[in-house]
Amino acid sequence: MKDTLERIRTCAKELADSCSELKTLDDIRVRFLGKKGELTSVLRGMGALSADERPIIGALANEVRADIENAISTKKKMLSDAAAQIKLKAEKIDVTMPGKAKKLGKKHPLTQVLDEIKDIFIGMGFQIASGPEVEYDSYNFEKLNMPKDHPARDTQDTFYITENILLRTQTSPVQVRVMENSTLPIKIIAPGRVYRSDEVDATHSPLFHQIEGLVIDRNIRMSDLKGTLDLFAKRLYGKDTVTRFRPHHFSFTEPSAEMDICCFSCGGKGCRLCKGEGWIEILGAGMVHPKVLRNCNIDPDVYSGFAFGMGLERIVMRRYNINDLRLLFENDQRFLNQF
Ligand code: DAH
Numbered sequence: 001m002k003d004t005l006e007r008i009r010t011c012a013k014e015l016a017d018s019c020s021e022l023k024t025l026d027d028i029r030v031r032f033l034g035k036k037g038e039l040t041s042v043l044r045g046m047g048a049l050s051a052d053e054r055p056i057i058g059a060l061a062n063e064v065r066a067d068i069e070n071a072i073s074t075k076k077k078m079l080s081d082a083a084a085q086i087k088l089k090a091e092k093i094d095v096t097m098p099g100k101a102k103k104l105g106k107k108h109p110l111t112q113v114l115d116e117i118k119d120i121f122i123g124m125g126f127q128i129a130s131g132p133e134v135e136y137d138s139y140n141f142e143k144l145n146m147p148k149d150h151p152a153r154d155t156q157d158t159f160y161i162t163e164n165i166l167l168r169t170q171t172s173p174v175q176v177r178v179m180e181n182s183t184l185p186i187k188i189i190a191p192g193r194v195y196r197s198d199e200v201d202a203t204h205s206p207l208f209h210q211i212e213g214l215v216i217d218r219n220i221r222m223s224d225l226k227g228t229l230d231l232f233a234k235r236l237y238g239k240d241t242v243t244r245f246r247p248h249h250f251s252f253t254e255p256s257a258e259m260d261i262c263c264f265s266c267g268g269k270g271c272r273l274c275k276g277e278g279w280i281e282i283l284g285a286g287m288v289h290p291k292v293l294r295n296c297n298i299d300p301d302v303y304s305g306f307a308f309g310m311g312l313e314r315i316v317m318r319r320y321n322i323n324d325l326r327l328l329f330e331n332d333q334r335f336l337n338q339f
Helices: 002-018 024-033 038-048 053-090 107-125 151-155 172-181 222-237 290-296 314-322
Strands: 134-136 165-167 187-194 206-215 243-250 253-262 277-287 303-311
Touching: 002 024, 002 038, 002 053, 024 038, 024 053, 038 053, 107 187, 107 206, 107 222, 107 314, 172 187, 172 206, 172 290, 172 303, 206 222, 206 277, 206 314, 222 243, 222 253, 222 277, 222 303, 243 277, 253 303, 277 290, 277 314, 303 314
Parallel strands: none
Antiparallel strands: 134 165, 187 206, 206 303, 243 253, 253 277, 277 303
8 A cells, every 4th residue: 555655646746747738737636536536435445454554654645735735735836927027028018119290180271270260250150051962943943033045054064963952162051041940030151062073174173162241130231341351361361361352253143352461472563373453352342242142031122231252262372372272172181281
């Protein structure tokens, strides 16, 4: 029995020493020390021993058990320490490494200038309105005093979807929608995309942006129009900006005008930016035509108002002296990063 115990001791210790996995280590414990283990079954046979031998073998068996337990727990500690070390190494973070800078995006120049324009008008008490880009002919033209045979229609090459549905060629239909659906007074601007069937070149694009403005109340006069738009120009281009109003024609306003600003590049002397004119055209405007008011169920004998419309691309191009409209749509980072 002594020999068996010694053999168990040697065998178990050897196995524990050479073991390289925590799981196998547990198998070794079960094999020798478990309820049905080798050591346990030897101890079961102790009843057959003489009274003299029993304490000696008993003491040896305890020693063997302690030895095996010891070998297993030493190995267990070694293996789990090694595993922890590997894990630590893999998860190590070098806090002295230089960080990876994330490139921040920024607003497109069209959006930057639109935001500025919105802020200026919001500061004057305007609200922002919007309307659909797919529009009825009646809103885009008819109710704006441009019946089917009106020559002004030819100047706006229209994308028709059906005979009566089109891509809006201007933001002016939003005026009609707002007048039909709001209580008076009205004081809105409506920025948005508009479409015209133009060939792409340095000054034309089938998609561009306009900003529409509309003010309706009692006693609104041409002087309100001029005062509002002159202040707008001064806010956008600087307080010394000089404006002038030239007579013009739009079917939905009477009288109509275009507003120019004195060229901010040459101060009015004439240069490349203003094409030698000394003035730069900024927007179209006018007093809302009584027919348009009536089309929207507003009594022109009680109410009056003014409207204006401007092209966003034009304003951005003139402001930054950009000579090709396409640059604003191609999204070349080298161009955009300059703003
Ligand atoms: N819708 C006009 C255009 O596309 C611009 C315009 C002119 C709008 C005068 C207006 C206005 O509201 O009063 O050319």
